[in-house]
Amino acid sequence: MEMEPAIRAVQAGDRDAFRFVIDACQLRMRLVVGAIMPDKQLVDDVVQQSLMTVYTKLHTYRMGSDAVAWAIGIARHTALNERKKYFRRQAGTSRYRQSIQHMLTPYIEENALEQDTVTSLHGCVDSLRGVGQELVRKYYFEGKSREELAEEYGQSRAWVRDKLYRARATLAGCLTKKGILIDVG
Numbered sequence: 001m002e003m004e005p006a007i008r009a010v011q012a013g014d015r016d017a018f019r020f021v022i023d024a025c026q027l028r029m030r031l032v033v034g035a036i037m038p039d040k041q042l043v044d045d046v047v048q049q050s051l052m053t054v055y056t057k058l059h060t061y062r063m064g065s066d067a068v069a070w071a072i073g074i075a076r077h078t079a080l081n082e083r084k085k086y087f088r089r090q091a092g093t094s095r096y097r098q099s100i101q102h103m104l105t106p107y108i109e110e111n112a113l114e115q116d117t118v119t120s121l122h123g124c125v126d127s128l129r130g131v132g133q134e135l136v137r138k139y140y141f142e143g144k145s146r147e148e149l150a151e152e153y154g155q156s157r158a159w160v161r162d163k164l165y166r167a168r169a170t171l172a173g174c175l176t177k178k179g180i181l182i183d184v185g
Contacts, residue, residue: 003067010058018055025054025068029075036079038086046082050075085142092143099140117180124174132167139164 003024009017026047033046054071061070100121125136131153138144139160144152146160153160175181 004063007058007061007063007067010055021054021067021071022051025071025075026051028068028072032072032076033079036076036083038083042082042086046079047075049082050078053078088143089141090143092139092141095143096140120175120178120180121171124171124178127174128167128170132163132170135160135163136167136171 003021006017006020006024010021029047029050030043033050034040034043037043037046050071053074057074061067125133128136135149138149138152139146146157146164149160150157172181
């Protein structure tokens, strides 16, 4: 089977014909994605995501053009977007750690953050409810900005700031109850 008849078959509802499209594109997609992604463990996930995008966007493919190049272009764009997210998450995790260390430094007794403290902190984050937990994770772990969060939740930047402030206060209370922070009154 050739590529265009396979694409027509998929467009007509034959899901099995997509196997041909996968076989024709997958190796080159892996090479392109592998060259872009900083963490090679993410390559399979990004290729899979790209193949899903190819499948859902087959109706936009222009017959007569190079289908493999089209699919590789989708994989390239997907990998570039995932690369941005990866580095944002890395920066967010670093920012989260720095923020928590800054918040806890005045209150922690002589020792620096130890494993019990980190475990307690994660337990306190897990105990946050609803949007507070989501915002803390997205802001500190995923590195999303307040503007991005405001847009995502359809709220103002001030709303996000307030929710994060309240979540940090709740975290401080939780850590005080666990004996990690000292209540200085």
